[in-house]
Amino acid sequence: MTVVRVVNPNTTASMTATISRAARAVALPGTVVEAVNPDTGPASIESHYDEALAVPGLLAEIARAGADGHVIACFGDPGLDAARELASGPVVGIAEAAMHAASLLGRGFSVVTTLARTEGRAWDLARAYGFGERCRGVHSCEIPVLALETDPGARAVITSVCRRALETDGSDAIVLGCAGMADLCGEISAAVGVPVVDGVAAATVLVESLVRLGLSTGKLGEFARPPVKPYAGILQPWALTGSSNCPDPPV
Amino acid sequence: MTVVRVVNPNTTASMTATISRAARAVALPGTVVEAVNPDTGPASIESHYDEALAVPGLLAEIARAGADGHVIACFGDPGLDAARELASGPVVGIAEAAMHAASLLGRGFSVVTTLARTEGRAWDLARAYGFGERCRGVHSCEIPVLALETDPGARAVITSVCRRALETDGSDAIVLGCAGMADLCGEISAAVGVPVVDGVAAATVLVESLVRLGLSTGKLGEFARPPVKPYAGILQPWALTGSSNCPDPPV
């Protein structure tokens, strides 16, 4: 049995439920999907500031024992490097997973995301992961994250932005740039005629795959367990759990 | 039931058997691994010339009906673009899969391969896939491909080149650069203390994952079914099968 903990780094439980459904829909029979969100942090992540405030709560979820692998279920992949230091199993972000998957489906992909102000972060990630050329465009719908659940017109807008992205970019695939869009893939793919990648599903399967392959973050260098030290006035996830999730590196 | 056809593009059956074992060892219970090699082509692939002559036979195997996804099991990923045009399901090369996996395990990886003359091809692929910065070094053992099976000293040499690669490059993971090295991962990883990625296993799991996610090559542009035309004096795989593996693209 493999436990994949899927952490929604914002504090909106209904969005965690959407994410959970998307992860469970693709998980293997032997996989337990633990979809959680922290108690602390922003209701949604739509700025660098939101992202920064979401990370401590997210890391507390990563540091809790009991998971074989982790998914960070926000398209900005917040706290990914720190999570790789903390966890002994593999950790994958949903933007990372979606971009990796999309780059296997042709020459180029387009990202369709929520607010224009998050486009810069999507480009940052694409370049950091090596997909600066394969990512041909980042397009926004100007729909706030939480409105994805409630706005009855959201699907039509997103589909039409996807169609425009394909025309502009000549891409072979679409990446949906928000965990809240997880359940729209099939519908949009049928409408626009190219594969549409949801990061939650992609990351869940990718973490399962790494666990099956026996692969996890290399621990000899940058991603070794963080040095122990005093933390003032702040929840320290690692100390909190009373048990480290990080084995010693091989000697 | 998912059929993953793993094509060894050279014509050496014992190497196909090694590859088959590596793929089956990680495949899901519900997956049928069909490990095959073409009748035509070089005994091993150690030059651009070998690669070129291996591709027609490889494509014949891709074009045969009956597979849900394909793995190209040679570290040069020969014929990958053409295979994506032919197949309706996903196609992944083992260099591609290994590099994608390794890039999720830290900041940088090193490739350890057979002959020095293949290093250029490994760099080409790393850059084409977007991993020009994550790939920190390509190191060769100067062991010919087929000697991997018979040379009793090969393991020791490869392990020592891996160790040297880690020291030189400061990498977080090792990628083994030949399908014939598929069964050495565990042993070397234990010896050198970082994750070691075998492309055959990584690609098999990755193709399974894409099938589970319902994702395949985008067919609206560059990777649409090739235009039909006369082929003189050469086995044409597609015509040969009498049935296309490629559905029409959505209209």
Add this chain to the structure above:
Amino acid sequence: MTVVRVVNPNTTASMTATISRAARAVALPGTVVEAVNPDTGPASIESHYDEALAVPGLLAEIARAGADGHVIACFGDPGLDAARELASGPVVGIAEAAMHAASLLGRGFSVVTTLARTEGRAWDLARAYGFGERCRGVHSCEIPVLALETDPGARAVITSVCRRALETDGSDAIVLGCAGMADLCGEISAAVGVPVVDGVAAATVLVESLVRLGLSTGKLGEFARPPVKPYAGILQPWALTGSSNCPDPPV
């Protein structure tokens, strides 16, 4: 009168004092240097995890009213994008400032930093700021951040790593990669014969300069004031201050 708030994002007061001295030593007569550190966070920043936990406290200091510009005085430039969203005046990180300054002093520079595990972050920043080619090497002394103050041998080690960096990289300048090294510049520059840049001094002068030029972060797009929303169970700096440091963007 210009107020430059220099935020040491760790919680070690003696290091804040060192930083304060370095900033005051170069500030203009009309500049008030406000060197502060948050109450919450790690004692020093030596991992992605430390950096993540330092950011909320740092942002609280950025959000407090009263400063014309801000310096983030940790070589990882933690929270820089979020700080630019929050503040109405310019915000500069010390790695950013030091790399900008060093790139004006010749063709290439070398970074000399504390622990090897932070080298990856230094490369990340160099590339993100556009200095991936000008940064010719990142070299570490394996001296923990807080030992810089107490280890009597630290200076000799750092000087010798600087000398080795120059030989290896053929650089025209050295960047010291830790706020705790701020008072070593003159001594090392005299010893090695090239300019040595301390980020605290460079950032202080750079923020003063931007204020004098009337320049601040563009507020029409990505760095506009973050959307207002609920933050659960966490200190929200912005709400906390009762007064926003962010004017409305032009209409």
Add this chain to the structure above:
Amino acid sequence: MTVVRVVNPNTTASMTATISRAARAVALPGTVVEAVNPDTGPASIESHYDEALAVPGLLAEIARAGADGHVIACFGDPGLDAARELASGPVVGIAEAAMHAASLLGRGFSVVTTLARTEGRAWDLARAYGFGERCRGVHSCEIPVLALETDPGARAVITSVCRRALETDGSDAIVLGCAGMADLCGEISAAVGVPVVDGVAAATVLVESLVRLGLSTGKLGEFARPPVKPYAGILQPWALTGSSNCPDPPV
């Protein structure tokens, strides 16, 4: 006397004749242009699949003795690396030659090609040759390769795409992206006012130039003669000729 073998890798003799005319029109008096095409392979090259099936026949033509240098006369430069391994004299592809020439005529060039599905390959080549920035756009006419000879409207369409490319890209030169366009250069250049480069002519002159300079592929590493080995069930060009075109490398 210098023999330049210009290999049209498809099997359409009328296109070989067009290519031959273009090569002879620029060749020196002392140069013998041997324009040939293989017996095996596709009638035209319009996909990665066509390209893959054209390569074995192409390599047989490269491996035949008697040439001082070779041109690969298809804009995808198929089999170029393998040809460099086989031949002892210089080998140049027409895309390669045209892009090199165009990059000497100003800051940027535009490529005008046949089908949109080949644009990706053109970008691949531009980046591989180092011209990722100088190549400002790849534009297609949606005219199939063989229709270039028969479609009376082709010239007008190509000219108008060239004109649009110049407007969009602000380029200093045009590269025609198909060997079948070889005879349109003068006409289009007169019409659009910038130099227009045909790859067949450019490659022929470039190969002659390398021969005159006594320069050929370096043979100490990646492009040394391929290792000898068994090839099953496939025409092996090299063995076939009974005489190697490859001298031993210097000892």
Add this chain to the structure above:
Amino acid sequence: MTVVRVVNPNTTASMTATISRAARAVALPGTVVEAVNPDTGPASIESHYDEALAVPGLLAEIARAGADGHVIACFGDPGLDAARELASGPVVGIAEAAMHAASLLGRGFSVVTTLARTEGRAWDLARAYGFGERCRGVHSCEIPVLALETDPGARAVITSVCRRALETDGSDAIVLGCAGMADLCGEISAAVGVPVVDGVAAATVLVESLVRLGLSTGKLGEFARPPVKPYAGILQPWALTGSSNCPDPPV
């Protein structure tokens, strides 16, 4: 007291006066701004040819003793490398200074310049300085340099090109690409709602800052004093002054 010599490399005194005003407006009380132009050279710089002919006169101004730092006040930053060899103090070009400043104000900037034929040079500089990705567009007004002073419609045109640049590029800041635009910053910034950077002001403050920090060009390698040798039939600035501005490098 710090002397900053601001060299307008063209020979138009009224433009030197404009530049002088812009520099003095931001200089510190203790700074003497020495705005000069050479006796020899073109009336304005609008081509690579103009730039080449401006450099010897510019270097004569750099080589004259008496300055603590230098600004090269033409947006092509002509002669910058040579000036760094000659001068012992820091030297900064106005394109360089403006691009550095703009890159601190957000994620991307747009350049608005005079003639379209100078766009290539602006891109060259952006890439050379490391800002190839941050520079999102270079836009020209088609106003000749000297018409900036006399054309009453110039302001309106420039403002409208700035507005269009922002829309097209989604930038966070504007860089004005000509020393002759130095006095338009405030007005345009008010009109378009993002920071607008003038290179003359930015460079003046940046040179002052480097002097205050005790930083100057590294003199151990590429930018050491040029080797002494005969110069035929040409004004040799350095010989002319009878006194070198370059101290010996540290031994």
Add this chain to the structure above:
Amino acid sequence: MTVVRVVNPNTTASMTATISRAARAVALPGTVVEAVNPDTGPASIESHYDEALAVPGLLAEIARAGADGHVIACFGDPGLDAARELASGPVVGIAEAAMHAASLLGRGFSVVTTLARTEGRAWDLARAYGFGERCRGVHSCEIPVLALETDPGARAVITSVCRRALETDGSDAIVLGCAGMADLCGEISAAVGVPVVDGVAAATVLVESLVRLGLSTGKLGEFARPPVKPYAGILQPWALTGSSNCPDPPV
């Protein structure tokens, strides 16, 4: 009859003679090689400063009527952009020509040059021409330019630096980085076993080739004839000749 003017931009006649021999040795029977040097400028070019002072004299030689194409025979390719504006025929620099030729001979080349202080310029050019990855190393002999003619030990030193460069870089070819090394190619190539490219020969043949192909600099944009304007106190090459070498661009 084609006239190729080969301009040695320094004022040392004996070096012009060496260059002339190298160009004539490869020129076609119908080509007149006009090897010249200006009256004004430095005796050799070993710094950015020397390069800057050489350019006006060089441009005067470019602007004189009577040549069908030009070679700039100094490895820094000084004044190349300006020369392209002035001349109506093609202009090629020897670093440019050598790097283009070398990149056709394999995957990577090494540059071997005179003084270490010129290495930066060689890298600048390699990157500007698109060969930042193909150029694997720049190595210097620390032999001053003019000593190449007189120092009896120069050949042995250069050969040994070439050998070391090959070992370090694993290159397929060597580029000699100084016009004064033009006559060493054959000898060194025989010694080290890979092709060795001399820029003077390569550029001469390349200019001839462009003339034969009817190709020259595009004149619709950046490289159009420079705008006419007053030039104070300086030899203005173009005015001087009384006749422009630049035809009007097509209307």
